Amino acid sequence: MNHPDSHPSSLTFDGPAQSKIHICRSIDDINAVDWQSLAGSDYPFARYDFLQALERSGCTNAATGWQPSHLVIRQQGQVTGIIPAFLKNNSRGEYVFDFAWAEAYQRYGQPYYPKLLMAIPFTPSQGPRLLLTPQLREILDSASLHKLLDTATTALGAHSWHLLFPNSADQALLCQPQTPDSPQLHRLGCQFHWHNAEYGAFDDFLALLTSRKRKSIRKERKQVSDQGIEFQRVSGSNISDRVLNGFYVFYQATYLKRGQQPYLNRDFFERLFRQMPEHVHIVIALKQGEMIASALFLSGTDTLYGRYWGCLDEYNHLHFETCYYQGIELAIDLGLQHFDAGAQGEHKLVRGFEPLLTHSWHGIEHPGFRDAIANFVAEEREGVRGYFEKSKTLLPFRQTENDNGG
Numbered sequence: 001m002n003h004p005d006s007h008p009s010s011l012t013f014d015g016p017a018q019s020k021i022h023i024c025r026s027i028d029d030i031n032a033v034d035w036q037s038l039a040g041s042d043y044p045f046a047r048y049d050f051l052q053a054l055e056r057s058g059c060t061n062a063a064t065g066w067q068p069s070h071l072v073i074r075q076q077g078q079v080t081g082i083i084p085a086f087l088k089n090n091s092r093g094e095y096v097f098d099f100a101w102a103e104a105y106q107r108y109g110q111p112y113y114p115k116l117l118m119a120i121p122f123t124p125s126q127g128p129r130l131l132l133t134p135q136l137r138e139i140l141d142s143a144s145l146h147k148l149l150d151t152a153t154t155a156l157g158a159h160s161w162h163l164l165f166p167n168s169a170d171q172a173l174l175c176q177p178q179t180p181d182s183p184q185l186h187r188l189g190c191q192f193h194w195h196n197a198e199y200g201a202f203d204d205f206l207a208l209l210t211s212r213k214r215k216s217i218r219k220e221r222k223q224v225s226d227q228g229i230e231f232q233r234v235s236g237s238n239i240s241d242r243v244l245n246g247f248y249v250f251y252q253a254t255y256l257k258r259g260q261q262p263y264l265n266r267d268f269f270e271r272l273f274r275q276m277p278e279h280v281h282i283v284i285a286l287k288q289g290e291m292i293a294s295a296l297f298l299s300g301t302d303t304l305y306g307r308y309w310g311c312l313d314e315y316n317h318l319h320f321e322t323c324y325y326q327g328i329e330l331a332i333d334l335g336l337q338h339f340d341a342g343a344q345g346e347h348k349l350v351r352g353f354e355p356l357l358t359h360s361w362h363g364i365e366h367p368g369f370r371d372a373i374a375n376f377v378a379e380e381r382e383g384v385r386g387y388f389e390k391s392k393t394l395l396p397f398r399q400t401e402n403d404n405g406g
Contacts, residue, residue, distance in 0.1 A: 013151055015073060016144035017136065019080070021152065022072045027052050030072060034079040038131035042301040043167075044279040045120040046128050051084060053271035059264050060121050065090040069116065071152055073136065081132040084120065087156055089113045093263050095124035095343045096164045096187065096360045101373060110366060112160070116153045119164040122263045124191070124343040125305050126358055129166040130173060137169075142176035149363055161363040174361045183374030185362040188384040190391065192346070192353035194324075194339035199332050202325070205352065213350060213396035220317040221325060227315055229292070231326055232284045236277035244269060246291040247282055250310030264308075283326045285311070285318060295322045297330060304331040306341040324351055346391075355391035357384070 015021040024030050027048065035048040044050060051060075051068075060066035066086045073081030091098055094117065105112035118129050132140065153161045166174060176184065199205045206214045234243055248266050255262040273280055279300070285293040293311035297304055306327050311318060324341060331339040341348060349355070362377075364370035 013155055015148050015151070016141075017075065017139050019073050019075045019136075021148060022074065023152065023155065024068070024070045024072055026068055027055050027070060030070060030082065031079070035082055035131070038079070038082055038133065039128065043127040043303075044276060044298045044300050044305070045123050045125060046084065046131065047276065047279075049275040050272070051120075053268055053275060054121055054264075057265055057268035057271055059268050060086065062087075062089075064263075065092060066121050069152075069156055071118075071148075073132075075136070080136045081130070083118055083130055085116055085118045085152070086121065087114050087158060088117045093122040094119060094162075094164060096162070096189065098162070098362075101369070104372075105366075105369065110159075110369070114156070114158045116149070116156055116158040116161040117164070118149075118161065123307075124165060124358075125340050126165045126191075126356075127167050128170060129163055130170045137173065140173065142173060145173055146176060146363060150365075153363060153365065159365050162360065163362075164360045165358055166361070171359050183371065183378075185364060185370070185374055185377055186381070187360045187362065187377045188381045188388075189343075189358040189360070190384055190388050191340070191343060191356050191358055192348035192391075193356045194328055194331070194341065194348075194353045196331055196337050196339070201332065202329050205328060205332070208398060209352060209396045210398050213352075217325070217351065220320055223316050224318060224321045227318075228287050229315065229318065229321075230286045231322070232286060233281065233326075233330065234284065235281045236273075239273050239277075239280065239282055243282060243284065243291075243294075244273065246284070247294045247296060247310075250291075250294050250312065251296075251308050252310070253312055254308070254310040281330060283322055283330070285322050293318055293322055295326065297327060299334055299336060302336055303338040303340055304334065304336045306339070320347075320351065324348065324353075328352075349391060349394050350396050352396060354395060355388050357388055 012020055012022045032048045039046040039048065041047065054060040055068055060068060065088055069085045069087045071083040071085050072079060090113065091102060102112040120127070149161045163174065175186065197208070206217060209217070248269060252262050279298045281297040281299060283295045283297070284291055292313065292315070293309070295309035296307050298307060304327060306323055309319070309323050327339055327341055341353065362373070364373055
């Protein structure tokens, strides 16, 4: 494949199903009504307002390694599909780790970056990645979709494409038959999510756990309250500047403790709270009336997403209480069916979070590296599936009706 020396602000090429694909280097080049008609409101991270807030606050641009390069599909002049995408010159903030791939390219004197990434920046939450009309989805097959992504990769001068955390509908479209000439570059990951079994209160959830786990959680929560810590919940337009200021200090501290700069700036959160108040919730931990920690959650139609948390001082079990138990209570109160508390975290298992497989698809231009990476992800998939199955045996739920004490 040939790569252009420069990356123009827009490119158009022929796509499948008699379509034209236009690459937009800013979300402002896309009509918000067109975007929202395809994205809907179920999943907050795919909303036009969310991605626009990232871009206008300066969190996603060429300088941060997240150059917007959204793919807009038009048929007969009408927008029938949008794929949120970014041209990346690093692998930070993705949560599907390919640093070893980049290092292997470097050892052999080959360029790994730039790469084309189809994902929500800094957000390891499964959801729609292919915003398509039902009509386009019906006629678009996996081979055509992969060819479209290969062509966009070439047009942008990238060396690979990566589509992270798609939902089940997008997974079905991405999955194609594996052949020796076309290995399946499909990775698996494992997260832990909480499910709402029509609970009316937190105690209803506890009632389904084994006596030992139930007592352990109650003990953890009591140890938090015994430290004089109370909790307050603020949502939407009720989030004051004082709460935002406190939250942002705690958010920054989480990164600075690890010697990193935070991905998101205060301007982003200001825009998020102003433009999407119906989705935003903050849990505040208070001691003697002063904020000591906070956690930010976003709500969709049926899922609560735990995103960012932070504190300045260490308190016993404060993280579990603020991020998990308060999140469970919030999901119950909002009537949401699922709680996605973020990536990784095996410690969530004993607190009633169940394992869930996550997915990503990858297209590698270099044939030698493509074969090597295909072998790697095939072995990795088996390991992840084994871990997933083992995790299911460690869940704390009661197996018999005899365990009803505590």
